[in-house]
Amino acid sequence: MTPTLDNVYEMDRHDPLAGFKARFALPEGMIYLDGNSLGAQPVVARDALAATLDQWRDELIKGWNQGWFDAPERLGDLMAPLIGAQAGEVIINDNISLNIFKLLGYIADSQERSRPVILSEGGNFPTDGYIAQGLCRLAGFEHRVLPEGAALSDYVDEQVAAVVLSQVNYRTGRQRDMAAITAEVHKQGAEVIWDLAHSAGAIPVDLNGCGVRYAVGCTYKYLNGGPGAPAFIYVHRDHQDGGWQPLSGWHGHAAPFAFDGDYVPAQGITRFRSGTHSALIYAPLEASMRLWQEVDMNALRQKSLAMGDLFRNCLADLIKAEGIEDITPPHAERGSQVALIHPEHGYAIVQALIARGVIGDYREPGLMRFGFTPLYLSYEDVWQAARHFREVVEHREYLEPRFQVRSEVT
């Protein structure tokens, strides 16, 4: 039975996370289903940034001793409980591309280059593979691709140093069995780097519990750190002092202010810093991370799944009638997005929705992605988004010429 507006009002009344919505600055009249690309702005972000601007103005160079220098570790410790890590296992620094480069180089160095192959799955967000290729070319390693759907066991052998995998696929939203795969890769003597870009802040993540040694992820999607906010890097506490990471800038040095001639890596997670970081960008992210400390991740997960189901239930008949393919995985394998494919008109449907204030995004070929962020979406929002979707499709609104024009969107 198609859910009614009364049904969703009732769901909103019983939503334990409903109070969070007021803590985000959302534009009037927009239903934002693209928090899996760029998260909405926490209200506190503005004051946090203003305070750091005051600090730059008034304290100038002294600001580095007043919270700027330690921000990667301090924010990493705030991130840790959200991904099942301990304090001292995470820093926030650089971006995902650079952090994967660090980890691949670190693993190769720790293994004394005894395994010359880097494997990355074809379904990763492309930058993960690009970075692996760049590192292999510089280090004289070989890059191999794990095709989508292929069995990992056919590809991980004694030649493989590390494999880069996504916990949640950025296109399909499909979640992998992190514990089982990690154990399988370790059994082959290889390492696995998990990309959590579409899982951190989207689902409960348990890195320690899954036996994960290396992971990276971003903070500008589900974690609301701001456009291009710095990424995180996780290294299990028992695997932090193995070798060098190659982006060996002074902030990862054991004694950065001694100005020694030779690089000596810092002990612990600090070794995974590179050079000077921007102090300003940590301010809104820290404000957001503090908000996230209040979030019950199990409640988040329940609402995420319920919103995805609501959206699909509202559209079940339409999806069937229009021949739209719903590739959204079942609960156990789902991230926090719904993925629908309309090979011919997917792009135009997304554009028509955007014109109505319903922001999803599009990925070639034919894929419409709708991200569900439980902190700032209500069930009513989801219901209204589905209504717009129905109207756009039933009225063939997407055929309007203005919705055919292609433009680049990240």
Place this chain on the structure above:
Amino acid sequence: MTPTLDNVYEMDRHDPLAGFKARFALPEGMIYLDGNSLGAQPVVARDALAATLDQWRDELIKGWNQGWFDAPERLGDLMAPLIGAQAGEVIINDNISLNIFKLLGYIADSQERSRPVILSEGGNFPTDGYIAQGLCRLAGFEHRVLPEGAALSDYVDEQVAAVVLSQVNYRTGRQRDMAAITAEVHKQGAEVIWDLAHSAGAIPVDLNGCGVRYAVGCTYKYLNGGPGAPAFIYVHRDHQDGGWQPLSGWHGHAAPFAFDGDYVPAQGITRFRSGTHSALIYAPLEASMRLWQEVDMNALRQKSLAMGDLFRNCLADLIKAEGIEDITPPHAERGSQVALIHPEHGYAIVQALIARGVIGDYREPGLMRFGFTPLYLSYEDVWQAARHFREVVEHREYLEPRFQVRSEVT
């Protein structure tokens, strides 16, 4: 003759750059001589950042098509005239450490790894050498150090791929002959990467005129971009399409939104991007770069030298009497700082000055650095700073126990 207060009032009245001071937000009662570590805040920085926060809040993901994505190139084009480069030869991206890594890897790849040695001078800021070591270790190259004072010609041979040199030494403020050295290195078939951290915005720089192919530099010192603002990377237009740079993230891809499996480097300077950058940090930097478009670099140079001379003239008798060593280079070789050495009490003198609101900085061993930033310092400021210095030294104020306590300062 020691300059008088009347002398400096007169100098300020005739200063063509005097109008810039009001465009910086400076703390009351502070004389800031550490703009060579972290530049002061342009008044426009705050509104620029607020506008980008509005954009994040209201436009969300669309912001990437409204100036965020192109910021590295757009700001690079604003930087170009300040360093003697052309549009399309500079981007603003990542930090100096990462940019040196990119250039070293790019040069090695362009040379097809035919030269296995990376040389960096011992007088560089340490991160330059650390990064060279990290790259060498990953790539199987050898890192060699050019000792301070050694002849470059004794070290650059057919084994050397590239040498990393500073145009202006971060400790002494000594400026190298960039044109002559570049020609000498090129004659040996090697490449040179110039670190402009202490020259961009401090002195007129003419990269094209000096035949420079590769350079990096920072924007948070003399260029007022904010704490840890992103760095720039310069590659001469004839040398941009030679090989891969190893930090081959998706933003440096020829078609980043095609989501292809294989990395294909973008043509031109865009190849030197890595992964996703923070949109927020470009806002205050862009505001500052626009201010810098108005600056007459020759007037800046004249005032910089005049301020350094004024400071030293005010203290000439004291320096002599106290046995302080003045290692500030002559005009032709000077950056924009004065360097004084007091082996025993240098640290404490700097601390005592800071307590009086005169902010310089200290570098081991014994070195007191005073940076002169012509846009927001008056001649009177310099005169007053010298007066404080005299009082601190003559009254032995630096012997107070509170000035002996060591703390880390970047």
